[in-house]
Amino acid sequence: MNQIPFIAVEGPIGVGKSSLSKKLASYFELHLLKEIVEENPFLGKFYDDIDEWSFQTEMFFLCNRYKQLEEIEKKYLKLKKSVIADYHISKNMIFAKRTLPEKQFNKYSEIYHILTQDMPKPNVMIYIDASLETLLDRIHLRGREVEKNIQPAYLAQLSQDYQVFMAEFERMNPTIPVIRINGDEMDFVKEQQDLKLIIEQVKEYVKEGEVIL
Structure with missing residues (x-):
């Protein structure tokens, strides 16, 4: 069955999701949906004190991503226009499970499922993974003010959470292709050949404006 391409690029903080999404959007002429990060007024405080600011931070991300997807559906997907996003809405649950205490998480989970059920x-997932050393290097290089206080232990745990999430995602969504990329071995920003290899993988599922499944 052919569908309008809606591709999501995922992976832990600093792995290169936005960079790859931008390059693939340009090559395949897809609309680029970029997640709101630095616009979150709670994010800097979150990295300073996770326990104090986690609920506010996660709720801001959830509401804004919901609004983004609502707009994407109306302005692009329903009009048969292709989209690539540098996140998957399910990432909200990865972070919430890690940062929210049980009572808050239960409330958050209810809101999440209500907002995202429809x-x-x-219909295609690209997953980038990398070592903690690579993630820390890339976070340092991009120099976002809100990320300056990210703790290595938090990032390491988040990376493990992503690995668990992706295993579960593939189990629960056997019809959705997943393209896995090793961010330690492939530098799609600096190495054109690495980018070409990824483009060739994506071409297996995207052709002439349709996802091939």
Whole structure:
């Protein structure tokens, strides 16, 4: 069955999701949906004190991503226009499970499922993983003010959470292709050949404006 391409790029903080999404959007002429990060007024405080600011931070991300997907569905997908996003809405639950205490998480989970139950879901997933050393190096290089206080232990745990999430995602969504990329071995920003290899993998599922499944 052919569908309008809706591709999501995922992976832990600093792995290169936005960079790869931008390059693939340009090559395949897809609309680029970028997640709101630095606009979150709670994010800097979150990295300073996770326990104090986690609920506010996660709720801001959830509400804004919901609004983004609502707009994408109306302005692009329903009009048969292709989209690539540098996140998957399910990432909200990865972070919430790690940062929220049980009582808050239960409330958050209810809101999440209400908001996302009829939201459009990507039909191709690109997952980038990398070592903690690579993630820390890339976070340092991009120099975002809100990320300056990210703790290595938090990032390491988040990376493990992503690995668990992706295993579960593939188990629960056997019809959605997942393209896995090793961010330690492939530098799609600096090495054109690495980018070409990824483009060739994506071409297996995207051709002439349709996802091939």
